[in-house]
Amino acid sequence: MSLLEIQPWTLGEFFAWQELQDERYELVNGFPAKMMTGASNRHDVVTANIQGQLWEKLKGKTCRHFTGDGAVETFPGQIRRPDAGIDCGAFDPDGYLAAEPVVVFEVLSPSTRDFDRLRKVEEYKRVAAMRHIVVVEPTRPQVLVWSRDETGRSDGEWTAEEMIGIDRVIRLHAVALELPLAEIYDRLDFKA
Numbered sequence: 001m002s003l004l005e006i007q008p009w010t011l012g013e014f015f016a017w018q019e020l021q022d023e024r025y026e027l028v029n030g031f032p033a034k035m036m037t038g039a040s041n042r043h044d045v046v047t048a049n050i051q052g053q054l055w056e057k058l059k060g061k062t063c064r065h066f067t068g069d070g071a072v073e074t075f076p077g078q079i080r081r082p083d084a085g086i087d088c089g090a091f092d093p094d095g096y097l098a099a100e101p102v103v104v105f106e107v108l109s110p111s112t113r114d115f116d117r118l119r120k121v122e123e124y125k126r127v128a129a130m131r132h133i134v135v136v137e138p139t140r141p142q143v144l145v146w147s148r149d150e151t152g153r154s155d156g157e158w159t160a161e162e163m164i165g166i167d168r169v170i171r172l173h174a175v176a177l178e179l180p181l182a183e184i185y186d187r188l189d190f191k192a
Helices: 011-018 041-058 113-125
Strands: 025-028 031-034 064-067 072-075 078-080 084-087 101-107 132-137 142-148 158-164 169-172 177-180
Touching: 011 025, 011 031, 041 064, 041 084, 041 101, 041 177, 072 113, 078 113, 101 113, 113 132, 113 142, 132 169, 142 169
Parallel strands: 101 132
Antiparallel strands: 025 031, 025 078, 064 084, 072 078, 084 101, 132 142, 142 158, 169 177
């Protein structure tokens, strides 16, 4: 095959291929990129706690949570898979993409820390429906919450709020949800 014949994949091609894979991939610039595997127990507990809280708090509501298998199209040909998220769009049980991703959660890992904090956050900010981006530090009770202003405009201003301490509460105004850090970090000990 000639290098001239290599073309970026469409979303349909990517998702058809992804169905046949044993591991998760993101679509980056039109090409599949293998995701990190083998997260620590600490990362896994934080992610599971977030997903459990979202499932519980969104029961019976229009918006629903999704797991790390859900996909967010950050721009054409680019698929990211946050650790958790909230989708307020039309539900397609056979689909792969969040229809209207309003909130995403990224739990930091040593190997992807800077990438998740910087590049992924900037990509998520480009998503028209996105209202909150939550970056979670698993080694200590510290969370950074990016929120788009409440005008409802897709080009609204983003502001960041850093929360440090187990007694803090994340307030996701766009979905009328509160998540205490004590629940996100349940089962973890932070004694020095």
